[in-house]
Amino acid sequence: MCGIVGYVGTRPALPFLLAGLHRLEYRGYDSAGIAVVTGGALEVYKEVGNLSRLQEMLAGVDLRGTTGIGHTRWATHGEPTTINAHPHTDCSGTIAVVHNGIIENCEQLRRELLARGHRFRSDTDTEVLCHLIEEYSDGDLFAAVAAAATKVIGAYGICVVSARHPDLLVAARNGSPLIVGVGNGENFVGSDVPAIAPHTQRVIYLDDGEVVAITPEGVQGVVGKADLSARVHAVGWEPGEIDRGDFPHFMLKEIHEQPQALARTISGRLVESEGDSHLGGLNMTPKELLDVQRVIIISCGTSWHAGLIGEYMLEETARVPVEVEYASEFRYRNPVVGRGDLVIAISQSGETADTIAAVREAQRRGARVLGIVNVVGSTIARLTDGGVYLRSGPEIGVASTKAFTGTLAVLFMIALHFGRQRHTSNAEGRIMVRALQALPDQMRQILAREAEIAELAARFVNGRNALYLGRGYSFPVALEGALKLKEISYIHAEGYPAAEMKHGPIALIDKDMPVVVVAPQDSVYDKVVSNIEEIRTRRGQVIAVATEGDTEIASKANHVIYIPQTLEILTPLLSVVPLQLLAYHVAVHRGCPVDQPKNLAKSVTVE
Numbered sequence: 001m002c003g004i005v006g007y008v009g010t011r012p013a014l015p016f017l018l019a020g021l022h023r024l025e026y027r028g029y030d031s032a033g034i035a036v037v038t039g040g041a042l043e044v045y046k047e048v049g050n051l052s053r054l055q056e057m058l059a060g061v062d063l064r065g066t067t068g069i070g071h072t073r074w075a076t077h078g079e080p081t082t083i084n085a086h087p088h089t090d091c092s093g094t095i096a097v098v099h100n101g102i103i104e105n106c107e108q109l110r111r112e113l114l115a116r117g118h119r120f121r122s123d124t125d126t127e128v129l130c131h132l133i134e135e136y137s138d139g140d141l142f143a144a145v146a147a148a149a150t151k152v153i154g155a156y157g158i159c160v161v162s163a164r165h166p167d168l169l170v171a172a173r174n175g176s177p178l179i180v181g182v183g184n185g186e187n188f189v190g191s192d193v194p195a196i197a198p199h200t201q202r203v204i205y206l207d208d209g210e211v212v213a214i215t216p217e218g219v220q221g222v223v224g225k226a227d228l229s230a231r232v233h234a235v236g237w238e239p240g241e242i243d244r245g246d247f248p249h250f251m252l253k254e255i256h257e258q259p260q261a262l263a264r265t266i267s268g269r270l271v272e273s274e275g276d277s278h279l280g281g282l283n284m285t286p287k288e289l290l291d292v293q294r295v296i297i298i299s300c301g302t303s304w305h306a307g308l309i310g311e312y313m314l315e316e317t318a319r320v321p322v323e324v325e326y327a328s329e330f331r332y333r334n335p336v337v338g339r340g341d342l343v344i345a346i347s348q349s350g351e352t353a354d355t356i357a358a359v360r361e362a363q364r365r366g367a368r369v370l371g372i373v374n375v376v377g378s379t380i381a382r383l384t385d386g387g388v389y390l391r392s393g394p395e396i397g398v399a400s401t402k403a404f405t406g407t408l409a410v411l412f413m414i415a416l417h418f419g420r421q422r423h424t425s426n427a428e429g430r431i432m433v434r435a436l437q438a439l440p441d442q443m444r445q446i447l448a449r450e451a452e453i454a455e456l457a458a459r460f461v462n463g464r465n466a467l468y469l470g471r472g473y474s475f476p477v478a479l480e481g482a483l484k485l486k487e488i489s490y491i492h493a494e495g496y497p498a499a500e501m502k503h504g505p506i507a508l509i510d511k512d513m514p515v516v517v518v519a520p521q522d523s524v525y526d527k528v529v530s531n532i533e534e535i536r537t538r539r540g541q542v543i544a545v546a547t548e549g550d551t552e553i554a555s556k557a558n559h560v561i562y563i564p565q566t567l568e569i570l571t572p573l574l575s576v577v578p579l580q581l582l583a584y585h586v587a588v589h590r591g592c593p594v595d596q597p598k599n600l601a602k603s604v605t606v607e
């Protein structure tokens with residue numbers, strides 16, 4: 001949440017800042033702003049609303065300064081107004097700060113600073129940082145930021161400029177992601193790789209508690225770490241990957257990228273002859289795998305839905321008990337967890353604050369923690385004792401799509417490997433491997449039916465509610481389908497286990513209620529068909545996601561979207577795709593801003 005960019009070099013900073021903010025808009029769009037050091041003064045421009053309003057404000061403004069910072073905001077403290085937009089400045093207007101995170105002791109600091117004569121303009125927690133830095137400034141900006149950081153409780157990723165230091169950015173991190181991009185004669189700061197990816201592939205991931213001084217020549221004055229050059233990593237993303245290309249929205253692009261992304265996720269990790277997967281990053285011996293008494297999966301949102309499917313996969317193949325927890329609940333409810341437990345943290349971004357806190361809690365209590373993460377070098381990737389990267393490529397769309405199917409593939413490969421140590425035979429394993437390898441092509445077949453799904457979506461346009469039902473592996477898919485619809489089209493939708501419908505939600509069903517039923521031909525198919533009958537009897541409108549060749553369902557549902565046949569355990573990787581497309585097209589028909597859904601931002605870095 002909140003995007004940060006910084007530039008120090010020899011070129012004008014402004015174009016870099018605006019382009020970087022454009023690529024970071026998925027992190028917040030309540031307001032945007034920039035500060036550039038120009039001729040010994042600080043020029044600050046900020047505007048409420050999304051970035052285009054700031055761009056309009058800056059059209060024709062000629063800022064030549066070669067050092068600057070920028071911010072796109074997802075509001076926490078203080079309403080989304082121009083006054084509360086970042087960058088914030090100190091009393092003298094010479095120091096500017098952009099911040100991602102929450103300063104928990106801001107009220108106390110504000111009172112102390114007011115008593116010392118500082119004048120506040122905004123309602124934000126961030127502004128205390130400006131005045132604190134001002135308080136400690138005696139000609140050394142780096143030392144002042146480091147001193148201010150010791151007074152602050154909470155999470156922050158900050159980037160600071162001063163009119164008195166025209167070639168200097170100071171960045172500090174504690175709990176909120178921040179990276180330094182290493183260029184030639186110029187350097188960059190970003191809250192996230194897309195901010196800097198077109199300019200350099202070399203990044204340094206800052207650690208918690210670190211404060212760094214960045215000049216055009218290098219990254220210096222590191223507190224707490226001796227040698228920064230040893231920490232330069234290659235990003236591994238191509239600049240083209242963070243563009244929308246010919247797609248109208250990132251979400252649609254990412255839905256369509258799923259076949260290639262999935263192929264990358266599984267590439268080199270399956271050994272068909274062994275009927276097994278090889279996941280070196282797990283860092284676990286066969287004996288350690290056998291010793292696992294219980295698996296606990298922790299995650300949030302869409303990643304939590306993937307975790308539910310992981311539970312079914314692991315219990316089925318490895319017969320190991322699995323619990324799935326919302327990271328935010330796990331963190332605060334004194335969980336019983338320790339040695340013998342294997343905790344798996346799932347996070348596309350690797351920066352979700354609740355999941356990070358849950359990982360720390362599990363480690364503190366002695367559990368081994370694995371990460372399933374997409375963003376290389378992210379906090380969870382670095383914190384965990386082992387793990388598997390998704391390799392899904394950058395996911396920019398706020399609504400997660402390709403990371404969901406990538407996570408399911410990784411969970412399946414982990415389940416397969418666990419299973420092979422315990423119960424699954426070589427022959428069964430080989431069948432599973434082949435089925436997984438067939439999925440990218442099967443996904444392409446579903447994507448080819450987009451026009452049909454878009455037409456169906458038109459019927460939802462004026463709807464106010466929708467119900468999503470599924471049983472077994474299809475129940476978490478129903479939850480995910482409902483989440484996709486509500487987050488981007490603002491239609492209230494609920495996911496339910498199909499059999500639970502009779503225990504309450506059936507009261508809602510009438511001719512105006514669309515009911516999406518995920519009903520592949522699996523072990524619970526007959527039961528789900530009975531549930532469809534119950535809905536039809538009450539004149540509900542049934543949209544079924546069914547297996548190709550299923551003629552029975554066509555006579556019972558109002559509309560059927562077909563998916564290819566696969567193993568039951570792998571069905572979610574296919575059945576979710578039409579639901580992603582359905583949600584997308586409903587949102588487009590309703591004129592919703594698909595990539596910038598209201599009140600949401602990608603990567604929830606506050607608790």
Ligand code: F6R
Pocket residue numbers: 300301302303304346347348349350351352355398399400401483487603604
């Ligand atoms: C929904 C969505 C969110 C995320 C959740 C966790 O489409 O994207 O629910 O899944 O915020 O994010 P990560 O996986 O980055 O921890």
